[in-house]
Amino acid sequence: MSSRRSRTTGLRAIGAGLAALGLLASGCGGGDGGADGKVTIRYSWWGAQDRADLINRTVDLFEKENPGIEVKTDFQEYGDFWTKFNTQAAGGNPPDVFQNSYAFLRKYGQKNLLLDLDAQVKAGNLNLDDFRQGLGRAGEVDGKLLGVPVGANTFTLVYDVKAFEEAGVTPEPGWTWKEFDAAVEKISGSGKDFWGASNNGGVMYLYDLYLRQQGKAFFTEDGLGFTEADLKKWWGDYREKLDDGLLVPAKQAEQVKPKSEVSAGLSAAEFTWDNFLVRYVSETDRELALAPIPTMDGERTGQYLSSLMLSASARTKHPEEVAKFIDFMVNDPEVGKIMGYNRGVLPTNAQFDAYKPEGPDAKIAEYEKSVTDYLEPITPHPAGTDTVEAAFLSIYGSVAQGSVSVDDAVSQFFDEAKTALGS
16 A cells, blocks of 8 residues: 555554454544635545556646645555445445446445545536546446446457467457367477466356347346356356466466466466556566457357446535546546546547557557447446455365366355345
């Protein structure tokens, strides 16, 4: 964890400690006014130090242009962020504004933890008119605007260009899972301690795309959109590929964390969000590129645009200032130049036009442009999505390690998912 100002570190630590002990009054949410007459708001996000460095520069810019508002910043890695956020929320002291994602909007919206920003849009404090590809209302759930996108991304295959060239396979629109599997098999047989692909069998979003290609989906309005037989085939196929030496073994994958298996030189391909390319490229000298998701029929990938968002606490004492802060972060061209595609392709035309992508960012922009014509609407995410996603990853991890059978793992997942979804 890091902060933008050392003088605020102690205050944040005390606040977090009080929240953990449940000593913060349930009615005291958000920032407050300072002795100098400034309004103080708290802003939290998850990510690594490189993201924090960029965001802190944008906060400095906001404060310079809005001298009456002070922003206290705080960040953690993904898991630690949500642990702290939940503790703060339970204590009635969540941050005024924080990074969020589509998967959490309904969960926290139903708990009345998120501010409906529509009132601020109507008041003119938050402008949604300049968003690309209809992203402005992407954070609308059950008629409430609970989040505003700060970046857009979609799923992709990050792959080692040289390895695929040597395998004689060119990933391109319309390629199939059979072609992908053939490439993985060729590459896995080419050298010791280098595998054709990372083991992504526990990635919920990848399985969702695979299901969407078959006219199904991970989630429906009634709960899970697939059967135990469906999941047994998915996890069974991945377990078989592991046994055949085609995927990075669990032990080796664990040893290179927090690097990905691709950037660590263990794997030639990995399914992930396209904006992760920036991080992967920074971790390796190998040439990496992006490819669309393989298909069942040569046409449908099931891909959609998702996004990181900014949400506001329903307890904030300063909804107007928070709205102005969000507006600045998504519309100001200089913010776009600073952030680049760290959180995905920039969401508004003003920021998108102001930033001239180079290196991996240029590849991301080109990739998203190439898949625009076949993007589909996002699958609705119910409350409990985060718990289901964690269970999907963790339980499959046991399959990958060989400590539980596929059949037992599937049964365990369905039990836990039904509990999490209240079905």
